[in-house]
Amino acid sequence: MAKTYKEWMQPLRELEEGIANLESLAAGESGDKAAEIAETIRRFRQRRDNYIETLFSRLGPWERVLLARAEQRPYTLDYVSRIFSEFLELAGDRAAADDHAIVGGPALFQGRPVIALGHQKGRNLTERTDRNYAMAKPEGYRKAIRLFRMAERFRMPVLTFVDTPAADPGVESESRGISEAIASSMLEMVRLTVPVVSVVIGEGGSGGALGIAVANRVLMLEHSIYSVIPPEGCAAILWRAPEKGPQAAAALQLTAQTALELGVVEQVIPEPFGGAHRDYDEAAAGVRDAIALHLSQLDAMSPESLKADRYDKFRRLGSFSHQDLAAVSVTS
Amino acid sequence: MKAESGSSAMFVQCQGCRKTLFATEFLASHKVCGTCGHHHRLTWRERVDATFDADTFCESASTLVSHDPLNFPEYAPKYGQAQAKTGSMDSVTIGTARLEGLPVSVAVSDFHFMGGSMGSVAGEKVTLALEEAANARIPAIVFCASGGARMQEGILSLMQMAKTTAAVERCQEAGVPFIAVFTDPTMAGVLASYASVADVILSEPRALVGFAGQRVAKQAGVHKAPKDFQSAEFAMRSGMIDRIVPRKDLRPTLATLCRTLGGRLLHGAAHG
Numbered sequence A: 001m002a003k004t005y006k007e008w009m010q011p012l013r014e015l016e017e018g019i020a021n022l023e024s025l026a027a028g029e030s031g032d033k034a035a036e037i038a039e040t041i042r043r044f045r046q047r048r049d050n051y052i053e054t055l056f057s058r059l060g061p062w063e064r065v066l067l068a069r070a071e072q073r074p075y076t077l078d079y080v081s082r083i084f085s086e087f088l089e090l091a092g093d094r095a096a097a098d099d100h101a102i103v104g105g106p107a108l109f110q111g112r113p114v115i116a117l118g119h120q121k122g123r124n125l126t127e128r129t130d131r132n133y134a135m136a137k138p139e140g141y142r143k144a145i146r147l148f149r150m151a152e153r154f155r156m157p158v159l160t161f162v163d164t165p166a167a168d169p170g171v172e173s174e175s176r177g178i179s180e181a182i183a184s185s186m187l188e189m190v191r192l193t194v195p196v197v198s199v200v201i202g203e204g205g206s207g208g209a210l211g212i213a214v215a216n217r218v219l220m221l222e223h224s225i226y227s228v229i230p231p232e233g234c235a236a237i238l239w240r241a242p243e244k245g246p247q248a249a250a251a252l253q254l255t256a257q258t259a260l261e262l263g264v265v266e267q268v269i270p271e272p273f274g275g276a277h278r279d280y281d282e283a284a285a286g287v288r289d290a291i292a293l294h295l296s297q298l299d300a301m302s303p304e305s306l307k308a309d310r311y312d313k314f315r316r317l318g319s320f321s322h323q324d325l326a327a328v329s330v331t332s
Numbered sequence B: 001m002k003a004e005s006g007s008s009a010m011f012v013q014c015q016g017c018r019k020t021l022f023a024t025e026f027l028a029s030h031k032v033c034g035t036c037g038h039h040h041r042l043t044w045r046e047r048v049d050a051t052f053d054a055d056t057f058c059e060s061a062s063t064l065v066s067h068d069p070l071n072f073p074e075y076a077p078k079y080g081q082a083q084a085k086t087g088s089m090d091s092v093t094i095g096t097a098r099l100e101g102l103p104v105s106v107a108v109s110d111f112h113f114m115g116g117s118m119g120s121v122a123g124e125k126v127t128l129a130l131e132e133a134a135n136a137r138i139p140a141i142v143f144c145a146s147g148g149a150r151m152q153e154g155i156l157s158l159m160q161m162a163k164t165t166a167a168v169e170r171c172q173e174a175g176v177p178f179i180a181v182f183t184d185p186t187m188a189g190v191l192a193s194y195a196s197v198a199d200v201i202l203s204e205p206r207a208l209v210g211f212a213g214q215r216v217a218k219q220a221g222v223h224k225a226p227k228d229f230q231s232a233e234f235a236m237r238s239g240m241i242d243r244i245v246p247r248k249d250l251r252p253t254l255a256t257l258c259r260t261l262g263g264r265l266l267h268g269a270a271h272g
């Protein structure tokens, strides 16, 4: 089993490089030679597509973890720029700082005002450091609370994008109340009487993810993950072996499919062939259509029933029964 | 604390200062060391006895058990062992009780059951206790003792954070006070959900209180971590806790809060 995304994708990368070489070769040729190269390119592309198809037809939980964390994946702002117009990022928690791990602001979704916000990862070392690897601090959740209140005040639906390994675990976050900030952010979402839709686009990392995902409808991209604990952390606790992440991922079943079966999410959004990173536009179109569908359903609800609907959604979640009664699972 | 002389258990050793203590005195002080003040962990039954009026606790939802939704490796036997060891079905016990005569809705987490971890059953029970408080218009008192969410139930355990937090909002809407008492330890998924949005947060002295596991958190800022990092005292200094209350003072402190914050409920429309 491949340990890293790079290792796992090595054969595919070699195929892609081969195709790219042939394409540059073809550029300088004409006639029969060009036709011959074109034919080779066609066969290489076929082989690449077959390879992707085989690879993606038997994705295990660990491969999903690698995909969900892939640096090439579209991040929140990649979706925001494709799905919304007039997005204007707002900053600061009005108390201490602006946390770059969470971005958000008002925007138009298909012409209608909404609040869009989400965790934001970085693409290079400078960005990743600036965004703290999308591990939000208390200030990030307090900025989210500000935006939730704004949404409530101006009757705007809330759309959140979830993509974080975890909330920031550092000493300073602890002393400024990271736990309280996450809990208060959830509580603020519970109170909302406007539609709320959350989309897990990459990593749904425990409380840090849930802090902005108490929604009427929670959607997951096909290859995203949602987990109570990172698989490496789970392996460290269970088997004192963080390197057994793949086994822990299997045990945790942190895939979109399981989340759907357990009633945690309402829809799994299919990704473009070979994953969201292979076609940002198509991935964003899928997310946009899913949001539009769920918003149109939520629009039929009154403000009070939107709040009640959200309560009921989470109220139902759990798997238990009375031992002295016939075993009846509370979830499906 | 372990018995010093076999089964007779005349003496126990303090886990804080290692002194040998008389078992009778130790139990009379609800397992607080008379020498160093170390607060040893209580079972849910000991907690109820130490806090509420005698023979007023009325347990509910006692038969709830988890379904092991992921068929998680080694969970079923571990769960069975915890049940056999504690005599409880899961980590949280709920019910109603009287506190200096006042009716209250109660949830008590027991660390002895799988580290007090919150899975489907614990989440459901805390939610039921908070909903009972809101419906019956009585204060909610929750004793926390938990390492966090129970990883063996995967994503459903995480969802208990949202579910229990939503139930807090029911209490807020109903105007009933919710008081959380942090005991050793109050961590991670429990701290980052219902526990931290209580109206009043009390903590026993020196309880471990924190978001991330200590190893993880210190790695993320080891040079800056004070000696008492992730203790109740650290949380108090950081503004996250209202009061640190020794065990012997918890009962009167809770009763006072029920009479003040919950006073309107007691006197009904007369003072409403």
Ligand SMILES: [Zn+2]
Pocket: B014, B015, B016, B017, B018, B019, B033, B034, B035, B036, B037, B038
């Ligand atoms: Zn002692």
